[in-house]
Amino acid sequence: MKRYGVEGGKGQGGAVMPFSRAVEADGWLFVSGQTPMENGEVIEGGIVAQSHKAIQNVFAILKEAGYGAEHVVRCGVWLDDPRDFASFNKVFKEYFGEHPPARACVVSSMVIDCKVEVDCVAYKKAVE
Numbered sequence: 317m318k319r320y321g322v323e324g325g326k327g328q329g330g331a332v333m334p335f336s337r338a339v340e341a342d343g344w345l346f347v348s349g350q351t352p353m354e355n356g357e358v359i360e361g362g363i364v365a366q367s368h369k370a371i372q373n374v375f376a377i378l379k380e381a382g383y384g385a386e387h388v389v390r391c392g393v394w395l396d397d398p399r400d401f402a403s404f405n406k407v408f409k410e411y412f413g414e415h416p417p418a419r420a421c422v423v424s425s426m427v428i429d430c431k432v433e434v435d436c437v438a439y440k441k442a443v444e
Contacts, residue, residue, distance in 0.1 A: 317339065317340065317341045318339070318340045318341075318381075319336040319338070319339050319340075320336060320337050320338040320339070320340070320377060320380055320381055321336055321337030321338065321377070335348055336348065337350075337377050338377045338380075338381060340381055342442065343439055343440050343441055343442045344437065344438070344439050345378070345381050345383050345387070345437070345438040345439070345440070346435075346437055347374055347377050347378065347435055347436045347437070347438070348435060349392070349394070349433045349434065349435040350370050350371075350373035350374045350377070350433065350434050350435065351370055351373075351426070351427060351430050351432070351433045352365070352366035352367070352368075352369035352370045352373070352430065352431070352432060353369075353373070353430075354369065358427065358428070358429045358430045360429075362403075362431070363395075363397075363400040363403045363404060363431050363432065364403055364406075364407055366430070366431045366432050367403070367404050367407035367408070367431075367432050367434075368407055370432050370433060370434045371407065371408065371411050371434055373434075374391075374434050374435070374436055375411065378436075378438060381438075382440070383438045383440055385411060385412055385414070385415045386414075386415045387438040387439060387440045388412065388415065388417040388436050388437070388438045389417050389418060389437055389438060389439050390417050390418045390419065390420075390436060390437045391408075391412075391417050391418075391419045391420075391434060391435065391436045392419070392420050392421075392434070392435045392436070393408075393419060393420065393421040393422070393432065393433070393434055394421075394422055394423070394424040394426065394432065394433040394434075395421065395422070395423050395424070395431065395432055396423070396424070396425065396426045396430065396431045396432070397423070397431065398423045400431060400432070401421065404421075404432060417436070
């Protein structure tokens with residue numbers, strides 16, 4: 317088993333988060349929920365800008381672990397406002413259009429100023 321970013325990254329105000337950004341086991345990669353944060357702060361902007369950043373944060377972890385969009389089998393999405401569903405879908409399609417994973421999307425209260433969070437599970441057959 318391999319853990320990526322065991323410090324969990326930085327949350328608001330620079331707080332160190334108590335979890336791994338991702339854990340890989342037997343070809344499976346479990347990516348922790350990613351918010352639209354940069355340098356420990358939620359980026360400014362609406363749902364489109366924040367959706368891009370959250371998904372880019374997921375993709376950065378996938379890339380670090382040697383995975384790509386084609387390996388993602390499931391995403392979980394949390395939206396702060398149900399009215400953002402259509403706008404989020406447009407952004408999501410830009411990243412997963414050719415390889416759409418299974419997905420669940422729910423509405424949930426978020427960290428202050430955060431409009432979206434995205435996690436994923438990816439699978440890649442281990443090289444033997």
